Amino acid sequence: MGISKSDHFNERQIEVATFAKALSHPARVAILEYLQKVDSCICGDIVNELPLAQPTISQHLKELKLAGIIKGSIEGNTICYCINKDNWAKFQVLVGNICCPPKSDSKTCC
Amino acid sequence: MGISKSDHFNERQIEVATFAKALSHPARVAILEYLQKVDSCICGDIVNELPLAQPTISQHLKELKLAGIIKGSIEGNTICYCINKDNWAKFQVLVGNICCPPKSDSKTCC
DNA sequence: TTGTAATATCGAAATATTGCGATAAATAAA
DNA sequence: TTTATTTATCGCAATATTTCGATATTACAA
Structure with a gap:
């Protein structure tokens, strides 16, 4: 809170x-999977792929962008959204560092 | 499609x-980091580590458990919580599969 | 038995998220 | 210019999350 x-x-x-x-x-996972699959980036495509209204997709894209997971660039009157691969890799490293990093001495408690 | x-x-x-x-x-990230760090699992420890009240910690633990990220087993009158390493590994694989799996033809669009 | 310690659950208030219709803004096309 | 297309933003209702005090539960200890 x-x-x-x-x-x-x-x-x-x-x-x-x-x-x-x-x-x-x-929905945001689906967006990422779709961006990865098509390896190109037009919001309109996504609206047609997902069972959500255009403002809702736009909002999800905004959140993904704000978090740094995707990036968008204006291409005429469309916007090219795609995965921010650097940040995605960073996230994977962060997750991998929480568990289970190469352990020096692993006493298993569970 | x-x-x-x-x-x-x-x-x-x-x-x-x-x-x-x-x-x-x-808070839940902090809990996981702590569980990984100490490699043992007493809720009371976590309450002392984090700036949150005991019911709040308990609630976070519940959510982590429900999601399968940690598991807990009763040990006397304490509960041994620890990371569910199998599920953690599974999550890492799922994240890795979204982006960026080895692509045969990667045209970079961004 | 009674008391203490460790966790969980309840209830409620504050806040955040989700979804979408309506609409705005910007560019493209005619 | 006018009109269509694409995407973003506003506003609001519905729902979910977060937090913690109070309280319940469970097990150990005396």
Whole structure:
């Protein structure tokens, strides 16, 4: 809820959470899969692919973009959206670092 | 063809979104990092580590457990929570499969 | 038995997210 | 110019999340 809990968590934790939040809706996962599949990037295509209205897709794209997972560039009167591969790789590294990094001594507790 | 408008989101998309949602709060990321760091699993420890009340931690643990990211087993009057490494690995694979799997012909559009 | 410690659950308030119709803005095409 | 196309934004209702005090539950200890 509430107050600026940003103060209580470190940057890495907030970054992971921000990426994850962008991924936390099936529509946004579907958008990413679609961008990866077609390897090109027109919003209109996505609107035709997903069972959601155009403003809703636009909103999801905005959130993905804000989180740095995709990027868009204007191409005439369409916008070329595509996956930000650098940030995607970064997210994968962050996730991999949480668990299970190469462990020096793994005592298994569970 | 990809996702058609009449389909709802598929299981893989929902699974990714569910995992990601569990990761989408800094407190839950912090909990996971802590579980990984100490490699043992007592809720009380976590309450002392994070700037959140005990019911709040308990709620976050519940969500992580529900998503399959951690598992807990009763040990006397404490509960041993730890990362579900199998599911964590599964999540990493799912994320890796979205982007960027080895592509035979990668025309870069962005 | 009674008391203490560890977790979970309930309830409620504050806040955030989701979805979409209506509409705006920008460019393209005619 | 006018009209169509593409995408973004506004506004609002419905729903979900987050937080924590109060309380319940469970197990151990004395």
